[in-house]
Amino acid sequence: xxxxxxxxxxxxxxxxxxxxxxxxxxxxxxxxxxxxxxxxxxxxxxxxxxxxxxxxxxxxxxxxxxxxxxxxxxxxxxxxxxxxxxxxxxxxxxxxxxxxxxxxxxxxxxxxxxxxxxxxxxxxxxxxxxxxxxxxxxxxxxxxxxxxxxxxxxxxxxxxxxxxxxxxxxxxxxxxxxxxxxxxxxxxxxxxxxxxxxxxxxxxxxxxxxxxxxxxxxxxxxxxxxxxxxxxxxxxxxxxxxxxxxxxxxxxxxxxxxxxxxxxxxxxxxxxxxxxxxxxxxxxxxxxxxxxxxxxxxxxxxxxxxxxxxxxxxxxxxxxxxxxxxxxxxxxxxxxxxxxxxxxxxxxxxxxxxxxxxxx
Ligand code: 5AD
Ligand code: FES
Numbered sequence: 001x002x003x004x005x006x007x008x009x010x011x012x013x014x015x016x017x018x019x020x021x022x023x024x025x026x027x028x029x030x031x032x033x034x035x036x037x038x039x040x041x042x043x044x045x046x047x048x049x050x051x052x053x054x055x056x057x058x059x060x061x062x063x064x065x066x067x068x069x070x071x072x073x074x075x076x077x078x079x080x081x082x083x084x085x086x087x088x089x090x091x092x093x094x095x096x097x098x099x100x101x102x103x104x105x106x107x108x109x110x111x112x113x114x115x116x117x118x119x120x121x122x123x124x125x126x127x128x129x130x131x132x133x134x135x136x137x138x139x140x141x142x143x144x145x146x147x148x149x150x151x152x153x154x155x156x157x158x159x160x161x162x163x164x165x166x167x168x169x170x171x172x173x174x175x176x177x178x179x180x181x182x183x184x185x186x187x188x189x190x191x192x193x194x195x196x197x198x199x200x201x202x203x204x205x206x207x208x209x210x211x212x213x214x215x216x217x218x219x220x221x222x223x224x225x226x227x228x229x230x231x232x233x234x235x236x237x238x239x240x241x242x243x244x245x246x247x248x249x250x251x252x253x254x255x256x257x258x259x260x261x262x263x264x265x266x267x268x269x270x271x272x273x274x275x276x277x278x279x280x281x282x283x284x285x286x287x288x289x290x291x292x293x294x295x296x297x298x299x300x301x302x303x304x305x306x307x308x309x310x311x312x313x314x315x316x317x318x319x320x321x322x323x324x325x326x327x328x329x330x331x332x333x334x335x336x337x338x339x340x341x342x343x344x345x346x347x348x349x350x351x352x353x354x355x356x357x358x359x360x
Contacts, residue, residue, distance in 0.1 A: 005022065009270075017216075023215055024212055040268045048344055049300065055090045059077060059080060084117070095133050105159075137159070159202070202231040206235045229274060229276070230275070234259075264276055265296040273353065278300065303334055
């Protein structure tokens with residue numbers, strides 16, 4: 001089997017049918033697929049795993065995605081918004097700990113005050129860290145003007161997960177209104193790429209109503225879109241969301257996790273030079289889930305550097321790991337964990353995706 005996969009990888013002859021089959025591999029055959037993903041990572045990107053210090057600076061959100069714990073209609077969430085000082089301090093923390101880059105993430109907002117605030121913050125962070133820390137934004141759907149403005153002020157990577165590349169499945173996961181249109185999201189992703197950001201997307205794996213065929217199409221979507229970075233992980237149910245009603249349809253957490261590993265390995269084979277994150281959702285299901293993702297081909301981890309008193313309020317899903325730890329604990333345990341699996345931290349580097357430069 002391994003020989004076949006190797007051949008498919010070398011010739012790039014990926015199809016929906018082949019990918020669906022490979023996504024279902026388990027047991028010995030799966031092990032071989034995952035090993036091959038790890039081998040491609042070593043060959044094309046080496047041993048380094050890059051750190052992105054994640055700052056979840058606010059859980060205030062204007063959207064109402066059916067799967068997300070911080071959706072606007074969830075009245076049980078204590079809403080917070082970090083001060084600018086706290087965010088800049090997190091950037092300094094990333095710098096001191098040699099993280100190389102950081103991600104600013106929050107619930108989605110697009111009011112003029114918010115746009116202006118991010119613009120100023122970007123400039124302050126650049127100044128305070130002597131431009132050393134790369135900045136990724138994960139702030140949802142915005143206008144082209146906003147994307148341009150933030151790019152000009154120093155952000156150079158943008159993450160916007162498409163969540164699923166299947167329009168009808170997308171519709172089942174979001175309310176039917178103008179704030180939650182599949183085509184708007186797709187257009188935003190195109191604009192982000194056009195503006196010049198290193199462009200990241202991703203999907204959730206094991207959603208109610210989702211099949212291996214959907215996931216195969218997601219992988220082809222990422223390849224066709226020429227994406228530079230991907231963050232994807234298992235869907236994890238949250239009691240206080242509408243999608244919880246459909247929990248009876250879910251695959252077991254283990255199945256969601258194993259399928260996620262296959263997604264990572266296959267994407268590494270399909271796009272050897274991109275950045276792929278070992279996501280926190282993988283760790284939520286398996287305590288060494290991120291390490292397993294790295295062994296299958298992921299090369300980015302996103303340690304949470306949000307001041308820990310707010311972590312409990314940013315629960316997109318339940319059982320989120322590391323919410324009790326301070327950022328320091330995370331930075332120590334991470335490098336040890338990486339060394340244990342034969343990798344090393346890519347300290348002080350932005351860790352850009354070579355794919356981005358090759359498509360320029
Ligand atoms: N389970 C897993 N991932 C989730 N996200 C949101 N809610 C959940 C959930 N219940 C992911 C989405 C979003 C990212 C920030 O977190 O893919 O884009
Ligand atoms: Fe906030 Fe989906 S609920 S963006």
